[in-house]
Amino acid sequence: xxxxxxxxxxxxxxxxxxxxxxxxxxxxxxxxxxxxxxxxxxxxxxxxxxxxxxxxxxxxxxxxxxxxxxxxxxxxxxxxxxxxxxxxxxxxxxxxxxxxxxxxxxxxxxxxxxxxxxxxxxxxxxxxxxxxxxxxxxxxxxxxxxxxxxxxxxxxxxxxxxxxxxxxxxxxxxxxxxxxxxxxxxxxxxxxxxxxxxxxxxxxxxxxxxxxxxxxxxxxxxxxxxxxxxxxxxxxxxxxxxxxxxxxxxxxxxxxxxxxx
Numbered sequence: 001x002x003x004x005x006x007x008x009x010x011x012x013x014x015x016x017x018x019x020x021x022x023x024x025x026x027x028x029x030x031x032x033x034x035x036x037x038x039x040x041x042x043x044x045x046x047x048x049x050x051x052x053x054x055x056x057x058x059x060x061x062x063x064x065x066x067x068x069x070x071x072x073x074x075x076x077x078x079x080x081x082x083x084x085x086x087x088x089x090x091x092x093x094x095x096x097x098x099x100x101x102x103x104x105x106x107x108x109x110x111x112x113x114x115x116x117x118x119x120x121x122x123x124x125x126x127x128x129x130x131x132x133x134x135x136x137x138x139x140x141x142x143x144x145x146x147x148x149x150x151x152x153x154x155x156x157x158x159x160x161x162x163x164x165x166x167x168x169x170x171x172x173x174x175x176x177x178x179x180x181x182x183x184x185x186x187x188x189x190x191x192x193x194x195x196x197x198x199x200x201x202x203x204x205x206x207x208x209x210x211x212x213x214x215x216x217x218x219x220x221x222x223x224x225x226x227x228x229x230x231x232x233x234x235x236x237x238x239x240x241x242x243x244x245x246x247x248x249x250x251x252x253x254x255x256x257x258x259x260x261x
Contacts, residue, residue, distance in 0.1 A: 007074040009064070016057040023049035058217050065234065066226045076233050083237045087244050090207075094248050097200040098255065104192045105260055111191075116260065118193050122185045123261035129180045130257040133173055134249065137208075140169035141246045144215070148239050154229040156222060163219040163235075166242065170212035177205045197256060204248055211245050214238040 023046050030043030065071035071079070105116045113119030124130060147162025181198075188198040218235040221227060227235055 007072040009070045009072070009075045014057075014060065016053050016060070019049065020053045020057070023047075023053055054213070062221060062226060062234075065231075066221075071231070071233070079233055079237070083240060087240060090244060094200070094203070094251075097196065097203070098251065100192075101196040101200060101256060101260065104196060112193070116193070118191045121190055121193050123193075124180070124184075124257060126253070126257040126261055129176055130253055133176050133180075134253050136169050136173045136176070137246050137249050140166045140173070141243060143169065144239050144242050148236070151222075151227060151232050151235060152229050156225065156227070159227075159235075160219065160222050163215055163222060167212055167215050167219060170208055170215065170242075173208055174205060174212070177201070177208075200252060200256060204245070204252055207245050207248070211238070211242045214241060 026042060026046030026049060028046075030040065030046045034040045034043050104112075108114055108116045108118065117123045143162045143165040147159045147166065150156070150158035150162060186194050186197075188194050215238050218227075218238045221234065
């Protein structure tokens with residue numbers, strides 16, 4: 001309908017959920033192929049398909065909220081609850097990794113030497129790169145909060161500056177984690193310690209990359225004046241997600257790097 005008599009958004013048919021699902025399956029299958037056959041072709045194809053889906057899906061949602069006026073207050077309330085439930089599911093996702101880590105570390109079996117970290121594994125020094133990464137993420141939490149408050153006060157210049165700093169800190173964190181992985185004295189195949197360490201920190205690193213991408217889109221939309229002090233839920237959702245990533249890292253640092261090491 002060109003002029004609906006209600007405040008809801010009846011979503012048009014879209015190919016992006018289908019292409020997103022197929023590309024996610026390609027990434028998962030490609031990872032298995034990469035691990036077992038050392039061939040990353042399918043993984044790279046899946047990452048390319050996912051990137052193209054994200055670009056076009058974000059484009060459509062930006063058009064809906066900015067130019068078509070479809071994101072009414074009632075629709076935004078639904079989006080807000082959707083983001084809350086999504087972050088709740090992410091909390092449970094990481095809870096499973098912490099459960100696996102503490103299940104193995106609080107009562108180490110004889111197969112790992114009845115000690116934690118297992119015999120023969122040299123853990124990271126928590127006061128070197130991990131501590132620097134903690135400071136970087138805490139600083140990024142401050143800059144994204146600065147950007148959010150600037151947005152609410154209609155100061156788009158400071159909001160853009162805060163977003164830019166946050167994205168740069170996110171990229172810096174990712175670079176430091178790559179360096180840490182490159183110099184790691186153990187691998188994901190080194191007992192349950194290596195498995196839980198790389199799965200938990202690796203998925204967190206993936207969330208940092210996703211959050212940095214989310215904030216980069218918000219930075220571009222802020223530059224294009226898509227947001228106002230009253231209408232900026234896209235940025236607010238990205239800020240919630242980033243704060244969630246910060247909190248998860250604090251738990252990872254305390255439990256896996258400091259206590260578990």
